[in-house]
Amino acid sequence: MPDEDGLWAHFLQRGSRPPLLSSHCWSLISSFYIRYFITFGPFYGIVRTVLLTYFVNLLESLWITSVISMNHLPMKMVQEENWDWFSTQVLTPYNVEQSFYNDWFTGHLNFQTEHHLFPTMPCHNYHKVAPLVRSLCAKHGLQYVKKPMLEAFRDIIR
Numbered sequence: 532m533p534d535e536d537g538l539w540a541h542f543l544q545r546g547s548r549p550p551l552l553s554s555h556c557w558s559l560i561s562s563f564y565i566r567y568f569i570t571f572g573p574f575y576g577i578v579r580t581v582l583l584t585y586f587v588n589l590l591e592s593l594w595i596t597s598v599i600s601m602n603h604l605p606m607k608m609v610q611e612e613n614w615d616w617f618s619t620q621v622l623t624p625y626n627v628e629q630s631f632y633n634d635w636f637t638g639h640l641n642f643q644t645e646h647h648l649f650p651t652m653p654c655h656n657y658h659k660v661a662p663l664v665r666s667l668c669a670k671h672g673l674q675y676v677k678k679p680m681l682e683a684f685r686d687i688i689r
Contacts, residue, residue, distance in 0.1 A: 594636075601627065601683040602643035620647040621668055625676035627683050629658055644675065 571580045602624045614622065624643035627633055633641040640646060642657035645664055652660070668675040678686070 597684065597687065598637045598640055600687050601680075602640065604687060617648070617671075618673060620644070621664070621673050621675065623647070625678060625683075626661075627680050628677055629661075633680055634658070641680075 567584070568577070568580055571583060575583060621644055624647055626644050627637065627641035629641060639654035639657050642654070642661060645652070645657040645660055646654070648664060649657075649660065665675050
């Protein structure tokens with residue numbers, strides 16, 4: 532199997548496209564919707580169950596867009612400034628205060644600074660490295676920003 536970088540080149544040379552989802556993924560997706568309609572269909576009917584699916588997907592999309600936006604949009608980055616990689620990763624996002632609610636409902640993306648510094652780290656470990664990142668920022672005179680969730684949402688609107 533070719534490495535990840537050469538995957539598309541491998542398929543293009545063969546004149547075919549890589550599969551978008553494996554058959555295992557399709558079986559999991561199908562299984563979910565079959566169980567979903569078996570569970571809710573008898574109570575709501577087919578049309579209302581489909582509407583419920585769209586409504587839930589709408590809420591999920593609004594929530595994840597808000598979570599991603601509150602960590603990225605409000606911070607100012609001047610393109611003329613020539614920051615090093617670490618400074619860019621620390622100064623462009625900010626964190627939202629840690630709580631069980633924030634951790635669970637943001638998928639630990641309330642630790643955006645740590646996420647930018649360690650993108651391959653499992654997200655449930657971000658709170659463990661946060662004190663180390665804060666001390667490193669203090670050592671180098673970089674601002675480590677952490678806000679309450681409501682203030683972060685207000686920053687999106689401004």
